Amino acid sequence: MNTATETVSDDDLRVLAEQLGREPRGVVGIAARCVCGRPTVARTAPRLPDGTPFPTVFYLTHPGAVAAASTLEANGVMKEMTARLESDEELAAAYQKAHEHYLAQREAIAQVDEIAGISAGGMPTRVKCLHVLFAHALAAGPGVNPLGDEALAMVRDTWRPDRCTC
Numbered sequence: 001m002n003t004a005t006e007t008v009s010d011d012d013l014r015v016l017a018e019q020l021g022r023e024p025r026g027v028v029g030i031a032a033r034c035v036c037g038r039p040t041v042a043r044t045a046p047r048l049p050d051g052t053p054f055p056t057v058f059y060l061t062h063p064g065a066v067a068a069a070s071t072l073e074a075n076g077v078m079k080e081m082t083a084r085l086e087s088d089e090e091l092a093a094a095y096q097k098a099h100e101h102y103l104a105q106r107e108a109i110a111q112v113d114e115i116a117g118i119s120a121g122g123m124p125t126r127v128k129c130l131h132v133l134f135a136h137a138l139a140a141g142p143g144v145n146p147l148g149d150e151a152l153a154m155v156r157d158t159w160r161p162d163r164c165t166c
Helices: 010-020 063-074 077-087 089-107 130-140 146-154
Strands: 027-033 039-044 058-060
Touching: 010 027, 010 039, 027 130, 039 130, 058 063, 058 130, 063 077, 063 130, 063 146, 077 089, 077 146, 089 130, 089 146, 130 146
Parallel strands: none
Antiparallel strands: 027 039, 039 058
């Protein structure tokens, strides 16, 4: 269940600060929420308040999801996925489309010349950050980011978006 909103309440900002252990920066919306309503993915501006370009429009904040993505990364999943991109043309094409979707979502907020054409997470040619792929898959919904969907499926026994672990 994704109950994303483009509004960000003071309570959302408080929860994000709690989840991140710091004040959130550049939040323009909540792209995905836990079934209990708390933020899971923050939508961030492509330029932070201090002027820094920030390519990560979908920022994973839910501690359980962050831990699950970190575990996959520690187990070498990124390397395996990148290798598959090099040998599987259909997967590579779908991942290219995910990259294009990500860029379009960011550019709908604002265009920042310094990061034009650069998405996040290593898209479109490699897998560099599963946290970004989780966040993109959760925000966009199934079928948009194939490797994000796959990574979420890998952690279903530990964390999943349809069960609250807040």
